Amino acid sequence: MPDPANNSEILSALKSAMPFQMVPGNLMQEIAAICTQESYEAGEKIYDLGAVADDVFIVAYGSVRHTLSADTDASKHEKTMRSGDVFGWAAVLEGQSVRMAATASIERTLVLRINGKKLIKLFESDPAVGDVVMTRFATLINKEFYVPRSIADQVPGFKQALNASNLQGSEVTTMALTVYRISTWLKSPRPYLMLIGFALFLSFWMLSVEIWKLPRFVDMPGPTEVFTEWFSEDPYYGLSIYTPEYYKHIGISLQRIAFAFFLATGLGVPLGLFLGWSKKFREYIFPLFEVFRPIPVLAWVPLAIIMFSGSETPVIFLTFLASFFATTLNTMLGVESIDESYSRAARCLGASRWQTFVHVVIPGAMPYIFTGLQISIGVAWFSLVAGEMVSGQYGLGYVINTAYMMIEYPKIIIGMITLGVVGYITSAMVRMMGDYLMQWRVRELALGDN
Numbered sequence: 001m002p003d004p005a006n007n008s009e010i011l012s013a014l015k016s017a018m019p020f021q022m023v024p025g026n027l028m029q030e031i032a033a034i035c036t037q038e039s040y041e042a043g044e045k046i047y048d049l050g051a052v053a054d055d056v057f058i059v060a061y062g063s064v065r066h067t068l069s070a071d072t073d074a075s076k077h078e079k080t081m082r083s084g085d086v087f088g089w090a091a092v093l094e095g096q097s098v099r100m101a102a103t104a105s106i107e108r109t110l111v112l113r114i115n116g117k118k119l120i121k122l123f124e125s126d127p128a129v130g131d132v133v134m135t136r137f138a139t140l141i142n143k144e145f146y147v148p149r150s151i152a153d154q155v156p157g158f159k160q161a162l163n164a165s166n167l168q169g170s171e172v173t174t175m176a177l178t179v180y181r182i183s184t185w186l187k188s189p190r191p192y193l194m195l196i197g198f199a200l201f202l203s204f205w206m207l208s209v210e211i212w213k214l215p216r217f218v219d220m221p222g223p224t225e226v227f228t229e230w231f232s233e234d235p236y237y238g239l240s241i242y243t244p245e246y247y248k249h250i251g252i253s254l255q256r257i258a259f260a261f262f263l264a265t266g267l268g269v270p271l272g273l274f275l276g277w278s279k280k281f282r283e284y285i286f287p288l289f290e291v292f293r294p295i296p297v298l299a300w301v302p303l304a305i306i307m308f309s310g311s312e313t314p315v316i317f318l319t320f321l322a323s324f325f326a327t328t329l330n331t332m333l334g335v336e337s338i339d340e341s342y343s344r345a346a347r348c349l350g351a352s353r354w355q356t357f358v359h360v361v362i363p364g365a366m367p368y369i370f371t372g373l374q375i376s377i378g379v380a381w382f383s384l385v386a387g388e389m390v391s392g393q394y395g396l397g398y399v400i401n402t403a404y405m406m407i408e409y410p411k412i413i414i415g416m417i418t419l420g421v422v423g424y425i426t427s428a429m430v431r432m433m434g435d436y437l438m439q440w441r442v443r444e445l446a447l448g449d450n
Contacts, residue, residue: 010035013060013112016084019136027126034118040105049102053090055113059083062109068101068145079145080106089141091116092134093154120156127188221410229410230417237408239399249415250422253384253395256312257426260319261380268324268376269369272331277361282332293325297383301390311393318387323380330372334365370434377430381423396422 010032014020023031037060040046046057049069057064064081081087087103090096123130138155141147185191202223208214210222229235233242240246275282275289297318304314338361346356388397396415403411 007032009060010037010112013058017058017086019086019133019140022132023129027122027129030122031114031119034115036113038111038113040109042105042107044105046103046105047099049099051099053097053099054116055088056086056091056116056119057088058112059085060110060112063106064103064109065106066101066103086140089137092120092137094156096154125188219409221413226410226413230414237411239411239414249394249396249399250418256316256319256384256395257380260316261323261377264320264323264327264376265373268327269331272328273335273362273365276332276335277357297322297386315387319380319384322383323376326376326379327372330375331365331369334368335361337368338364366438373430374427377426378423381419385419
């Protein structure tokens with residue numbers, strides 16, 4: 001049985017090493033399982049030049065002298081490795097089977113050993129994470145060990161990612177990463193597990209409704225009835241992919257979502273920035289914000305109908321509310337997450353308070369802002385359906401509510417599935433926009449500069 005104390009030490013050492021800092025917890029546990037700890041006395045050799053390159057090493061504590069061979073054309077041959085530093089990277093190079101350096105402990109030193117082949121195999125199961133880790137290895141080799149790019153390009157995954165987009169050097173764009181991630185995603189088990197998940201859900205639906213006819217599902221339409229109606233040129237209930245009315249409902253819902261989402265973004269992001277940046281402003285506004293935030297959208301329905309004339313404005317207002325609160329709160333948390341040392345450094349360099357806000361606070365909060373916007377677009381759909389059920393005349397929520405009252409149950413399922421698909425697409429669009437506007441963040445994660 002593994003020692004929990006040792007496992008904790010191994011995880012701590014892994015998290016301190018630059019290539020592994022962004023590895024998620026479950027994968028980190030798997031890496032820790034293939035690690036071993038070894039102790040070396042002062043002056044003891046760890047490996048010699050020309051030895052078999054099988055393991056990667058991380059310094060847990062102590063220090064190691066790393067001496068590269070003169071044949072590597074490196075601009076600097078000797079380097080002292082300390083706690084959190086990684087060496088023995090020849091074990092992850094393609095076509096490299098022997099050590100390119102000699103290493104020895106300078107003082108009593110504890111190191112982690114990770115089998116290179118097993119490590120690469122683990123990352124093959126999660127290519128998106130593996131690509132970033134291996135890219136960090138390449139950057140580590142090239143920038144910290146002063147080794148030529150020709151050697152760094154032997155790290156698996158790094159060279160292929162660059163070749164996929166005809167890029168050179170360490171330039172990484174959103175499109176290149178997107179293409180590479182799609183290709184690696186298709187090679188991973190994830191899409192096939194996803195298909196299995198959908199198949200299991202559809203099987204349960206069919207078995208419980210159409211075959212077993214369980215009591216709880218007696219009035220529920222089965223998948224055969226729903227998909228026959230959905231893809232029929234002459235639908236019995238009048239709604240399918242061939243009817244203009246179907247796309248009219250989708251279009252009107254999208255218009256409402258777009259208006260409410262952009263309004264929530266335009267008001268919520270600035271408010272969140274100022275709430276996080278100014279303590280005095282937060283003392284005035286945040287308590288009121290927190291009083292209104294927990295109120296359910298449905299509780300606002302009577303006031304929305306009273307305050308706004310017509311049937312369109314109340315729906316947009318209800319959709320805006322939940323989206324606004326999610327955007328504002330995440331933006332505020334993003335500002336609060338920024339290390340104060342960045343602001344102090346900017347002020348020491350002569351930046352004004354406004355310049356610090358524009359060049360430090362806003363970029364620093366961007367990851368949280370776009371996380372908030374993804375949540376925002378999701379809760380906007382929740383609110384939209386509630387609003388359309390109560391006050392709308394068109395839209396997917398209206399379709400679902402009307403179908404229930406008219407006992408047209410297949411239309412309910414069609415509306416729900418359409419909501420899920422359209423909602424997923426809009427959330428993906430927000431995520432892609434975030435990647436586009438934060439290319440600096442993508443490069444930072446890929447090059448290990450965070």
